[in-house]
Amino acid sequence: MMFRRHPSGGELGAWFDGEDTAAKVGGHVARCPRCRRSVSEMARVRAWIRAQPFFAMGDDGDGSTAVPGAVASRRWRPRAVAVCVLLVLTLLAVNAPRLRGPERVQRGGGEPSSAMFNAGPEGQARTPAATEPQTPAGGTDAARRPLGSVPPARFVLRLGLVVPTRGTGAAEGAEVARTVRRRVDAANAAGGVGGSPIELVLAAAEDGTAVAALPRRVSVLVGGFGAAPPTGVSWLFPADPFVGGPGVVPAEASPEVAGQQVGDLLRGQRLDGPVGVVVGSGPESALAAGLASKVPTATAAAASGTCVSEVAALRRDRAVALAVAGPPDLAARCLRAAAQALWSPPLGTIVAPSAAYAGLENVNEARGARTVLGLPWPESPGSGPARFRAAGGTRSYRALVSFAATELAIEVARQKGAVSTAAVAAGAWRSDLFDMTGTSIRLVPVVMGTGGWAPASSMGGAPILPPVLPVPIPGLSS
Amino acid sequence: WVLLQGLSAPLREVLWLREVMDLTYAEIAEVQGVPIGTVMSRLHAARKKAARLLGKRG
Numbered sequence: 394m395m396f397r398r399h400p401s402g403g404e405l406g407a408w409f410d411g412e413d414t415a416a417k418v419g420g421h422v423a424r425c426p427r428c429r430r431s432v433s434e435m436a437r438v439r440a441w442i443r444a445q446p447f448f449a450m451g452d453d454g455d456g457s458t459a460v461p462g463a464v465a466s467r468r469w470r471p472r473a474v475a476v477c478v479l480l481v482l483t484l485l486a487v488n489a490p491r492l493r494g495p496e497r498v499q500r501g502g503g504e505p506s507s508a509m510f511n512a513g514p515e516g517q518a519r520t521p522a523a524t525e526p527q528t529p530a531g532g533t534d535a536a537r538r539p540l541g542s543v544p545p546a547r548f549v550l551r552l553g554l555v556v557p558t559r560g561t562g563a564a565e566g567a568e569v570a571r572t573v574r575r576r577v578d579a580a581n582a583a584g585g586v587g588g589s590p591i592e593l594v595l596a597a598a599e600d601g602t603a604v605a606a607l608p609r610r611v612s613v614l615v616g617g618f619g620a621a622p623p624t625g626v627s628w629l630f631p632a633d634p635f636v637g638g639p640g641v642v643p644a645e646a647s648p649e650v651a652g653q654q655v656g657d658l659l660r661g662q663r664l665d666g667p668v669g670v671v672v673g674s675g676p677e678s679a680l681a682a683g684l685a686s687k688v689p690t691a692t693a694a695a696a697s698g699t700c701v702s703e704v705a706a707l708r709r710d711r712a713v714a715l716a717v718a719g720p721p722d723l724a725a726r727c728l729r730a731a732a733q734a735l736w737s738p739p740l741g742t743i744v745a746p747s748a749a750y751a752g753l754e755n756v757n758e759a760r761g762a763r764t765v766l767g768l769p770w771p772e773s774p775g776s777g778p779a780r781f782r783a784a785g786g787t788r789s790y791r792a793l794v795s796f797a798a799t800e801l802a803i804e805v806a807r808q809k810g811a812v813s814t815a816a817v818a819a820g821a822w823r824s825d826l827f828d829m830t831g832t833s834i835r836l837v838p839v840v841m842g843t844g845g846w847a848p849a850s851s852m853g854g855a856p857i858l859p860p861v862l863p864v865p866i867p868g869l870s871s
Numbered sequence: 872w873v874l875l876q877g878l879s880a881p882l883r884e885v886l887w888l889r890e891v892m893d894l895t896y897a898e899i900a901e902v903q904g905v906p907i908g909t910v911m912s913r914l915h916a917a918r919k920k921a922a923r924l925l926g927k928r929g
Contacts, residue, residue, distance in 0.1 A: 403911030406918065410889065412896050434922045441925055442890040559893050567894060567902055597891065 399428060409435050550585070550806045551592045552577065552799060553611035553626065555604055557619040558597040568785070568792040569616060569632065570595060575784040576799045586806045596620075613812040615802050616795020618750075627813045630768075630798035632791035634747045635676050642801075642817050642832045644767045644794045645746045648676055648718070652683020654765050654836055655743055659688050659714065662740055667691040669712025669738070671703045671727050673719020677745040680718035684743075695719055700727035704734060714740035721751035725759065732758040741840075749790050754845045763849055765836040768797055768826055770845040777825035788845070797826040877924055882917035889914060 400408070400418050408418040409432055422428045554573055556566030574593055581590045594611050596603035598619025607614065608625035618633040622641060630644035637643060646654065659668060668688050670681045673695040684690050691710040693703040704727055707715060715731055715738050717724040724744040731742065742762045744753065749766055753759045769778050771786055771793045781796045801822055802812050809816040818831040828835040840849035878886070881903070888899045900907045 402915030402919070403908070406914045407896065407911055410896070410914075435918050438886075438918050438921045438925065439890050442886065442921075558891050563893055564898050567888060567898070571902065 548587055548810055549589045551611040553607040553614040554595050555598050555617040555620045565789050568789045569795045572784045572786045572792045572796045573799050580803050613802050615798035629801050630794050632794040642814055646836050648745045649679035649683040651746050651765050652680040656684045656687025666711040666713045668714045669707030670716045670718050671695050673723040675720050677720055678718045680745045700730040704730040708736050714738050716743035721748045721753050724748055725756045728758040759841050762841045766839050767834040772844045885913040886917045
């Protein structure tokens, strides 16, 4: 049946977006020049938006956030020129008496002589930071700069965020971007960093050009996932457990370190047999080596699709725990195989930290599995996860990791005046989301429960409710 | 994107979610917490206004 009237704007848009697959709209469009013009208009808007290599999502609506690379609106230029002229005339009038004498102000820019900074009316040397709020690093009062001198550069914190915009990761990428943006907005509402607003630059993970351009545009990357680390910029808490390198501050331990930590915890239990380990392929296989360095293990190489034979073999070996040193899908298969065989090893099941990034909490048989994580689960109690949820976060651990990375970057910038792995390594950073000494994050043993991963007192035994976490340090609560 | 600062925040966001993040209407409705009908009308309004702004820019 053909549309006898024009479809509404929403209906036409839905057809354009492939949402309305009914042929009736398409048939009408084919015969209606007016609707074809509307479709062309939508296509032009889409083409322009998708042609932008990267973009900044600033605050909500007042247009005050600076956009890197953006062109200022032309209508502001005449007003800006007029304001500048007035300012110059005013400064000339105010400073006229000081233009006499040997210590003449250096005109035309360039560094002033040191005497200039001592020539304030109060006779005191002051450094130019008048509008910056007091910070723990020591904010100071402004100097009245001599006319013509170059004002010092203000540090502007620009955060880069890489998220997928296509495919299965897009919805989670949207949550990551939303929570990071709201955290930046909140920090800007509280004055930004050093009086300058924080800028957020997003790049689509599938756009290699945009990702490669980020090091030139941002101070640091925070959270995010879906792309390899670009060279030349530090990356705090990539929301991908396998992103590493010298410029990366990870939110999780490597699988080998995780295995060592889990092994240490198991050593506190009574071990009447080996820890059984199904060893798969990929980076998670290093979990086996970490465990083996601490506790006796029996291994079975992952071979069959269902993991049934591997689990059976470890059960015959009288393993006291079942660890899966492999990717999350292997963990899901092996945990299902153990459940189907009605096998509950006394010290439970163990998986690699990457499971938290892959939705293993949606697998029923994963309940009771344990690992170690650097950050709390999004749905867990505590002020940190609550702040994350208030910023629009729901269940995405990647989004919480990215949110925490944003907070870390802001705090490092406020304290150190710059953000890099070196700046992070030179301090201790503690909040209700993470506890770091330098770039080493404290790992918390967790167990999979009905609400996701909850802190566990040890490996094996029932999970214990998490303790009240420390309150945020001053300056981190905005 | 500074060109689209003339859009209100919900309209700018819906454009971004559709054209950049490639979310379906159902996903956008979930993200924004509104019915799908609202997503449709917001997208229509956002595209209309964006087209006007792009036209002025030339």
